[in-house]
Amino acid sequence: MTERTLVLVKPDGVQRQLVGRIISRFEERGLRLVGLKMVRVDRELAERHYAVHRGKPFFEGLVAFITSSPLVAMVLEGPGAIGLVRTMVGATRPSEAGPGTIRGDLAIEMGQNLVHASDGAETAATEISIWFTPTELVDYEREIDRWVIGPRS
Numbered sequence: 001m002t003e004r005t006l007v008l009v010k011p012d013g014v015q016r017q018l019v020g021r022i023i024s025r026f027e028e029r030g031l032r033l034v035g036l037k038m039v040r041v042d043r044e045l046a047e048r049h050y051a052v053h054r055g056k057p058f059f060e061g062l063v064a065f066i067t068s069s070p071l072v073a074m075v076l077e078g079p080g081a082i083g084l085v086r087t088m089v090g091a092t093r094p095s096e097a098g099p100g101t102i103r104g105d106l107a108i109e110m111g112q113n114l115v116h117a118s119d120g121a122e123t124a125a126t127e128i129s130i131w132f133t134p135t136e137l138v139d140y141e142r143e144i145d146r147w148v149i150g151p152r153s
Helices: 011-015 018-029 043-049 060-065 081-089 101-105 119-129
Strands: 002-009 032-039 071-079 113-116
Touching: 002 018, 002 081, 011 018, 011 032, 011 071, 018 032, 018 060, 018 071, 018 081, 018 101, 043 060, 043 119, 071 081, 081 113, 113 119
Parallel strands: none
Antiparallel strands: 002 071, 002 113, 032 071
16 A cells, blocks of 8 residues: 655754765665655744653653754655655664664664654654645656556556
8 A cells, every 4th residue: 555654864864964865765665755855943843743752751852853953854655655664764773773774774872863754654644744735745656666566556
């Protein structure tokens, strides 16, 4: 089933100049990029994104980090995109992320783990609506899709 998911290249990924490498991994896998923008995150947007963590001891640290520098937000689409992206990103703790994953290859500390990826269909829908308006998402056909995901039914 075709799904859409949100991915954020966090401030550390932007500062380390890894945005292109991270996007390339998703594109090379065959996922379709349907939304992309650089965002300077304000406190209100950060609090909306991390609302599920409000009241937890690490909430203020999350907000401070995500507002510390611009990030890149994207929406990816493809069959099973949510699970596929989570697998490609790797475990939250980079020390537990396998080789070949973004975090396993490029991150060391949990606080600087480079990317955020939606963890389920409901979360993806909510997060996409926080970061993108419907007009910022582009539906299009790619000729390559028949070679990557096969014919559409």
